[in-house]
Amino acid sequence: MAVNLKNLPDEELLYGVKTCQGCGVTLAARLALKVLGERTCLATPACCFAATTTVYPQSSIFVNNAITAFPALASTISGMAVAAEALGWDEDITFLGIAGDGGTVDIGLQALSGAAERNDNIIYICVDNEAYMNTGNQRSGVTSYKAWTTTTPTGPCSKGEKNRFKKSLFEIMAAHRVPYTATASVAYPKDFMEKVEKAKNIKGCKVIHVMTPCPTGWGYDPAVTVRTAKLAVECGLWYLAEFENNEFKFNFVPKEFKPVEEYLKLQRRFRHLDESDYREIEANRDIEWNRMRKRFA
Ligand SMILES: Cc1ncc(C[n+]2csc(CCOP(=O)(O)OP(=O)(O)O)c2C)c(N)n1
Numbered sequence: 186m187a188v189n190l191k192n193l194p195d196e197e198l199l200y201g202v203k204t205c206q207g208c209g210v211t212l213a214a215r216l217a218l219k220v221l222g223e224r225t226c227l228a229t230p231a232c233c234f235a236a237t238t239t240v241y242p243q244s245s246i247f248v249n250n251a252i253t254a255f256p257a258l259a260s261t262i263s264g265m266a267v268a269a270e271a272l273g274w275d276e277d278i279t280f281l282g283i284a285g286d287g288g289t290v291d292i293g294l295q296a297l298s299g300a301a302e303r304n305d306n307i308i309y310i311c312v313d314n315e316a317y318m319n320t321g322n323q324r325s326g327v328t329s330y331k332a333w334t335t336t337t338p339t340g341p342c343s344k345g346e347k348n349r350f351k352k353s354l355f356e357i358m359a360a361h362r363v364p365y366t367a368t369a370s371v372a373y374p375k376d377f378m379e380k381v382e383k384a385k386n387i388k389g390c391k392v393i394h395v396m397t398p399c400p401t402g403w404g405y406d407p408a409v410t411v412r413t414a415k416l417a418v419e420c421g422l423w424y425l426a427e428f429e430n431n432e433f434k435f436n437f438v439p440k441e442f443k444p445v446e447e448y449l450k451l452q453r454r455f456r457h458l459d460e461s462d463y464r465e466i467e468a469n470r471d472i473e474w475n476r477m478r479k480r481f482a
């Protein structure tokens with residue numbers, strides 16, 4: 186499924202946003218809407234994306250868009266898709282949900298599990314900035330180990346955070362036997378857009394978990410969002426993979442991982458870490474990759 190980047194429409198379906206400069210979430214949403222086009226019905230729960238694009242009476246989104254209660258995104262788009270089918274609407278309409286990581290892996294997981302189990306015909310994109318950013322950076326189930334957040338301040342609390350691994354939305358969705366789920370990154374736009382296009386052409390519940398760095402919450406120069414996202418993959422702290430036809434596959438595996446401090450030192454949320462923290466994070470990374478290699482290869 187190749188996306189021809191030269192053939193993407195010039196027209197933007199997302200512009201005039203009020204996000205911070207360099208926001209990875211907006212970049213992911215913009216790329217997804219470019220691929221899906223105007224025959225898309227979008228819904229968004231409370232999150233940075235909703236707050237910065239859709240505050241009545243203004244909207245930066247040029248497709249239909251509904252704002253939902255925080256835990257209710259998946260059930261809302263499921264309802265839209267089922268209603269459209271009952272009304273006999275054209276089959277080429279895509280029912281798309283875009284939500285933050287807090288709204289997906291924590292508070293919205295129950296509704297998403299239901300949609301996945303029913304295999305409703307939706308695309309759900311989780312834009313992962315590794316915290317509840319819209320309310321000022323609280324830890325979520327996918328916040329990186331040892332990252333500073335307002336609920337895991339620096340010192341023993343942040344360093345002592347018990348769960349060392351990001352909750353794997355990808356594998357949770359695969360366990361539901363959805364027809365398609367993937368991880369992605371805004372640093373690999375072609376890979377991400379191909380995954381969105383693939384999801385568009387598959388019937389059933391499709392879930393994409395995309396890493397979307399946040400300069401404000403992570404504390405780095407907004408000019409280096411893409412570089413930051415790329416370093417996460419190159420250091421082995423994020424990965425690109427797909428689950429399709431009941432099979433896992435990696436889309437990209439670095440020949441050798443870069444030292445994690447190349448990624449961590451760019452960001453203020455990790456500035457309390459020292460050499461021993463870097464080595465511990467690397468050891469956790471290796472445990473996780475060994476586990477995934479056995480499962481995905
Ligand atoms: C039931 C409920 N609890 C809390 C809130 C307040 N709230 C609004 S947005 C938000 C954070 C959203 O975080 P996330 O889903 O990670 O998206 P992000 O803002 O990081 O993009 C919270 C806690 C709410 N709107 N509804």
Ligand code: SF4
Pocket residue numbers: 203204205206207208209210211233237314318319398399400401402
């Ligand atoms: S706080 Fe982060 S995720 Fe929210 S709009 Fe700003 S850059 Fe984007």
